[in-house]
Amino acid sequence: MREGYRDWQPTYETTVEDGMDLELLERIRTIPWRRMSSAADLGCGTGRTGVWLHRRGVASIDGVDVTPEMLAAAGTKGVYRRLVEGDVRASGLEAGSYPLVTCCLVDEHLPRLAPLYREAARLLDSAGWYVVVGYHPYFIMASGMPTHFDHPDGHPVAIETHLHLPSAQVEAALEAGFSLAEMHEALVDDAWIDLKPRWADFRGVPISFCMVWRRERAGSSGRVG
Numbered sequence: 001m002r003e004g005y006r007d008w009q010p011t012y013e014t015t016v017e018d019g020m021d022l023e024l025l026e027r028i029r030t031i032p033w034r035r036m037s038s039a040a041d042l043g044c045g046t047g048r049t050g051v052w053l054h055r056r057g058v059a060s061i062d063g064v065d066v067t068p069e070m071l072a073a074a075g076t077k078g079v080y081r082r083l084v085e086g087d088v089r090a091s092g093l094e095a096g097s098y099p100l101v102t103c104c105l106v107d108e109h110l111p112r113l114a115p116l117y118r119e120a121a122r123l124l125d126s127a128g129w130y131v132v133v134g135y136h137p138y139f140i141m142a143s144g145m146p147t148h149f150d151h152p153d154g155h156p157v158a159i160e161t162h163l164h165l166p167s168a169q170v171e172a173a174l175e176a177g178f179s180l181a182e183m184h185e186a187l188v189d190d191a192w193i194d195l196k197p198r199w200a201d202f203r204g205v206p207i208s209f210c211m212v213w214r215r216e217r218a219g220s221s222g223r224v225g
Contacts (some may be wrong), residue, residue: 001066001159002085005224010152011152013046013073015056016105016182017192017193017195018186019186019191019207019208020048020105020133020135020186020207020208021048021049021104021105021133021208021210022048022052023186024184024186024208024209024210025049025052025104025131025133025210027075027182027184027210028131028175028182028184028210028212029067029110029182030129030131030182030212030214031100031131031212033053033056033057033058033128034056034057034058034059035099036053036057036099036100036129037059037060037099038058038059038060038061038062038081038097038098038099038100039053039058039060039062039098039099039100039101039102040062040063040064040091040093040097040098040100040101040102040103040123040166041053041059041062041063041064041065041080041102041103041104042064042088042091042101042102042116042119043064043065043088043104043105043106044063044064044065044066044070044071044074044080044083045065045070045073045074045104045105046070046073046074046077047063047073047074047075047076047077047079047080048104049102049104050063050074050077050079050080051077051079053079053100053102054079054165057107058100059184060081061072061079061080061081062080062081062082062083062084062093062098063082063083063084064083064084064085064086064087064088064091064092064093065083065086066085066087066088066175067084068085071083071085080211081207086107086223088103088110088116088119089110089115089118089119090115090119091113091123091151093123094123095122096122096123096124096125097123097124097125097203098123098124098125098128099124099125099127099128099129100124100128100129100130100131101120101123101124101128101129101130101131102130102131102132102133103116103120103130103131103132103133104131104132104133104134105133105134105135105147105208106134107132107134107164107169108134108135108137108140108147108161108162108202109147109159109160109161109162110161110162110166111142111162112172113164113168113169113171114172114175114176116172117130117172117173117175117176117206118175118176118180120176121176121177121178121215124198124215126216127214127215127216128214128215129181129212129213129214129215130157130178130212130213130214130215131210131211131213132169132210132211132213133208133209133210134164134208134209135147135161135207135208135209136185136186136205136206136208136209137163137164137166138205138206139188139202139205139206139208140161140163141163142202142205143199144200146158146159146160146161147159147161166209169211173213177215178213178214178215179213179214179215179216180211180212180213180214181212181213181214182210182211182212183209183210183211183212184209184210185206185208185209185210186206186207186208186209187204187205187206187207188202188203188204188205188206188207189203189204194209
């Protein structure tokens with residue numbers, strides 16, 4: 001994963017479409033973004049999610065990513081309080097410090113989901129929100145496409161991709177003490193087919209998903225932000 005995203009970094013933002021992740025974030029209605037005093041952006045990549053959060057009023061954002069080149073790109077955005085090179089499953093960020101944790105287009109690269117959900121739960125404060133956006137397993141199954149990109153020298157590169165059914169997300173979330181607040185799915189529609197005509201055979205197949213999880217610890221006052 002580190003090597004793949006290192007090579008993808010120069011063209012990442014011109015090849016990843018907003019329909020995969022940012023447009024799903026736009027659908028979220030339960031989170032009062034401007035009341036989020038801080039956020040941990042796990043797998044922050046080049047900072048696309050951080051920019052989106054900043055524009056919605058999240059005051060302080062800390063990003064974590066395993067790829068130094070992606071972190072360097074995120075640093076140019078000017079929206080992160082700090083950037084940490086590390087594993088999203090063991091970020092090293094302070095426990096109980098964030099009302100919001102996000103993780104976008106990362107979970108499909110992990111062989112197991114439980115460590116990611118446990119880390120998100122560890123980072124959240126007494127009443128926190130965890131947002132997961134991922135590459136939909138149904139599209140992976142229908143198309144046979146792992147996460148992939150074209151290398152600068154022209155050859156296609158696939159990045160290690162794991163299939164996690166929605167039930168696996170739910171199992172990992174429940175074990176970590178979360179309850180589901182919202183779920184959204186993006187389908188292959190006319191807009192996608194205009195961008196990628198060869199996807200016409202996948203019309204109506206979900207390509208990405210967004211889950212919003214809420215964690216309430218014992219003694220929580222229900223405060224957000």
